[in-house]
Amino acid sequence: MAPKLHLQIDDRSGVPVYRQMMDQFIYYVAGGTLRPGDQIPSIRELAAALGVNPTTVVKAYTELERAGFVEKRHGKGAFIAANAQALTTAEQEDALRRAAKQLAVEATQLHMSTPKVIDVVREELGALSTDRAADEAPVKFAVMNGGR
Amino acid sequence: MAPKLHLQIDDRSGVPVYRQMMDQFIYYVAGGTLRPGDQIPSIRELAAALGVNPTTVVKAYTELERAGFVEKRHGKGAFIAANAQALTTAEQEDALRRAAKQLAVEATQLHMSTPKVIDVVREELGALSTDRAADEAPVKFAVMNGGR
DNA sequence: CCGTGTGTGTGGCTGTCATCAAACAGCAGA
DNA sequence: TCTGCTGTTTGATGACAGCCACACACACGG
Numbered sequence: 001m002a003p004k005l006h007l008q009i010d011d012r013s014g015v016p017v018y019r020q021m022m023d024q025f026i027y028y029v030a031g032g033t034l035r036p037g038d039q040i041p042s043i044r045e046l047a048a049a050l051g052v053n054p055t056t057v058v059k060a061y062t063e064l065e066r067a068g069f070v071e072k073r074h075g076k077g078a079f080i081a082a083n084a085q086a087l088t089t090a091e092q093e094d095a096l097r098r099a100a101k102q103l104a105v106e107a108t109q110l111h112m113s114t115p116k117v118i119d120v121v122r123e124e125l126g127a128l129s130t131d132r133a134a135d136e137a138p139v140k141f142a143v144m145n146g147g148r
Numbered sequence: 149m150a151p152k153l154h155l156q157i158d159d160r161s162g163v164p165v166y167r168q169m170m171d172q173f174i175y176y177v178a179g180g181t182l183r184p185g186d187q188i189p190s191i192r193e194l195a196a197a198l199g200v201n202p203t204t205v206v207k208a209y210t211e212l213e214r215a216g217f218v219e220k221r222h223g224k225g226a227f228i229a230a231n232a233q234a235l236t237t238a239e240q241e242d243a244l245r246r247a248a249k250q251l252a253v254e255a256t257q258l259h260m261s262t263p264k265v266i267d268v269v270r271e272e273l274g275a276l277s278t279d280r281a282a283d284e285a286p287v288k289f290a291v292m293n294g295g296r
Numbered sequence: 297c298c299g300t301g302t303g304t305g306t307g308g309c310t311g312t313c314a315t316c317a318a319a320c321a322g323c324a325g326a
Numbered sequence: 327t328c329t330g331c332t333g334t335t336t337g338a339t340g341a342c343a344g345c346c347a348c349a350c351a352c353a354c355g356g
């Protein structure tokens with residue numbers, strides 16, 4: 001019912017928290033990890049785990065509901081909508097490309113070499129996959145508080 | 149005086165516009181493209197080029213001034229501060245790593261393969277460098293309006 | 297059958313911040 | 327001086343996120 005999730009919120013990014021949550025649920029549906037009917041964390045549980053206000057989670061779930069990805073049931077919980085449409089392949093690539101472009105722009109402005117950038121990307125990808133292997137909890141959360 | 153800049157604003161990202169501008173100026177200083185004393189685009193010029201309100205640019209420049217990167221001179225223009233400190237190598241790598249992590253999280257949630265991700269990153273890096281080669285204007289701007 | 301407890305989502309109110317719009321003020325060359 | 331550039335300031339609007347009290351659903355024990 002509840003596949004292994006790994007939600008990540010970056011406080012320093014400037015991206016609204018509710019939007020970060022939305023995106024990640026959508027990506028999980030697109031990638032097939034979350035399927036129609038699956039129960040997702042309750043508003044309070046997710047809020048507590050991420051250290052954000054329940055209202056913020058409400059906003060994310062409400063928007064996801066409007067978009068047809070999620071169904072909230074009073075007193076029961078929240079679920080992936082029966083007819084939640086996965087993103088098309090093109091849309092998935094678009095999403096990936098946007099993040100890649102962001103990275104490329106930064107790297108270019110910083111005068112970073114291509115191999116250096118590729119290295120870092122490889123590292124981060126690797127960190128996530130080993131992470132997932134060692135993971136036993138049904139749901140995992142992370143917050144990047146940032147340590148500047 | 150005015151090196152070739154290539155500022156990029158992504159409306160859909162959710163990141164405040166003034167913050168996107170700040171980051172990119174900082175990266176240009178860090179990478180050595182912008183050096184102390186260099187004049188940067190006037191508030192109105194930049195606002196017009198990016199299609200945002202001048203007040204937004206004011207906010208970016210004001211914050212950059214507070215951070216010691218920029219000096220505004222009434223009636224004259226805006227300049228890179230005399231003692232603008234480039235980021236340390238560690239800070240530069242941090243910035244790059246943050247963008248890479250963001251990409252990795254998305255890719256993982258979308259079930260994208262590592263080679264696929266690397267490919268896209270290579271593509272985007274390449275697109276930017278050829279872009280720069282063909283560029284003759286002293287300053288270049290781009291806005292990702294996004295076409296959802 | 298009913299009350300109570302614990303889970304769930306709902307809604308109103310408040311403070312802060314991002315953006316825009318428009319009016320204000322300094323600088324320099326014709 | 328006048329014109330056209332520059333940065334400066336103030337106010338309005340809407341988005342974001344936090345606090346707090348309320349309402350529904352279900353299971354349990356009387």
